[in-house]
Amino acid sequence: MNEAVDPDSPIGQTARAWALAVVGEDFPPERSRQFGAWLDADPQHRRAYEQAEAVVMMLGHLPTSTAIEPARRPAARWRAPALVAAGGLLAACLALVVALPGPAYETPSGQSRQVALGDGSQVTLAPGSRLRAASRWRPRALSLDRGEAFFVVAHQGGQPFTVQAGDALVRVVGTRFNVHRGAGRTVRVEVEQGVVQVSDRPDAQDRAVTLRAGQTVVADGPTLAVGALDQANLAGGWRQGRLAYDDAPLAEVVADLNRYSQRPLAIGSPATGRLKVTAAFDVAQAERFVAELPRVLPVRLTSDGRGGRILVAADPKRAPEPRAP
Template sequence: MAEQDQSLSAKRQIEAEARDWLMAVYAGKADQAGFHAWLSASSAHARAYRQLEQAWRDLPLSEALDVEIRRKVGARQRWFVPAALAASLLLCLGLGVAWKASTTGNEAGLAYASEIGKLRTVNLPDGSTVALGADSAMAANFSKTARAITLDHGRAYFDIAHDAARPLTVTAGNASLHVLGTAFEVWKGPSGVRLSVTRGRVAVGVNAAPAYVASLGAGEQIVIHEDGSLTKIAAFAEKDLLAWRQGRLVYRDAALADVVADMNRYRALPVKILDPKAGALRVTAAFRADQSEQVLAGLAASQPIRLEKSQGGVILRAKN
């Protein structure tokens, strides 16, 4: 009897941990290395997580990992918080309660996430479309007078429907991007936030400053660093930039830290760079997104770095 009680207690503990991880993943707050270490520690962990994720998908307002909630909110509650929604849903899952949200509000809070190694296409209520890169997440908030999207992590290609009465603001890190109707990619990684415009114009703001600091047209690109500094506006190759939509990753003189961050969005076990010197190395490469193991081996042979396998993934260091 005591053994049965211990077994049940262990099972409940694993289920509780799985709920915590699922909430963190879809709120964009998960420590990826810790998450993958937990998954690989036990087959019971992986099984509990898969079962909970399937239950998440089966919720009435969840379709293919896209979560939608509509509700009335006051002016001071405009921003939708993914973590709050995730907590509510997971509480319902933990209690075994069927839950359904109201769809009568005049504002819509929307949260979307893609899985590791998988892309998502999102159709927004205003007719805009968003291609989410692998392991990416965003939240959106639409009202009668404004449209707002926050890219929490990863990358996304936006094709925004024109609506002069409702300008759109995309926030990523310390950057805010202002558009009416245009197409552009936003990438968020170790180097900061990169904006690349393929159609129309996008105005760039930094750190919530009232004035725009740059305006980009089609074929132009800029990077906004964490300290608020900007690179010079430069041209880019659209075919290379958007190759990820066809399963390829292309880099020209990119920081190794940025390349590895993108690789990790396709890997079950992540690569972790422990040496800033190694992360700053410049890399030019093109490869299929599922070829990261071969690419890492090639980098170890051609760059002053070494790889160390660990239970939680791969550790990358600079050679002494």
């Protein structure tokens, strides 16, 4: 599927002018040749014109056509004020269309999802995650609102593919990588193949780091900490049912566990959530991992009275309490 052209780009603006000119003036042979040459100069020109023409047709200014034949256009004559008004209306309509939100993809707890994007890219969305396109005209600009996703990006004429997760911006052309958005501001990116550029905010490309296969970065506010995976194919290990953490906040681990479980797990205080965890385990063993947390961290597990559980700070002055069932 061909990617739409931004109507506010130079090509989009020129296409808009041609769409209005077709209904606003005679097309002598020389003018038709100019129009045809512009259309044939770049496939994007024809796509942009078709978009602009579709908006004009939506406004009722052009008859529907199945092919662009500049030399055979009817010679419609408009008065100048009407043409100016049409131009303003077309621009306003295009602005409205550009502002329309793009598609969003969500998964419930315990379920993943395969998503095929219009540009040929593929996304595997982790449980409890939400991903959306910036707009209908920018399908290669995505935002990860929560959770985690693994991307296999298709090359498309050098056009970048971006994923924003919190303050972090990931920018690629074609590659395989994983993006994890933590419970707070922390974002983790892992690269399986290709090259990925990560910045701590969209307008800070001068502070971006470049990752290659087998590398990872944790973006936490203005800090970008680059590390290495044991193997490049471990990027997005959740796809094989494996969760791994290296000095990660307990709050991040709990947020992930809640995306895989129907039984809520909460944290009793911010201080408890900041405790660090280094562990690796299968998702199928998540309940066992939770039950063992009091053995390795100063926490205890209690019931919330509603079927869920809470991790609270252990009280050294009190005898250990029975674990929550």
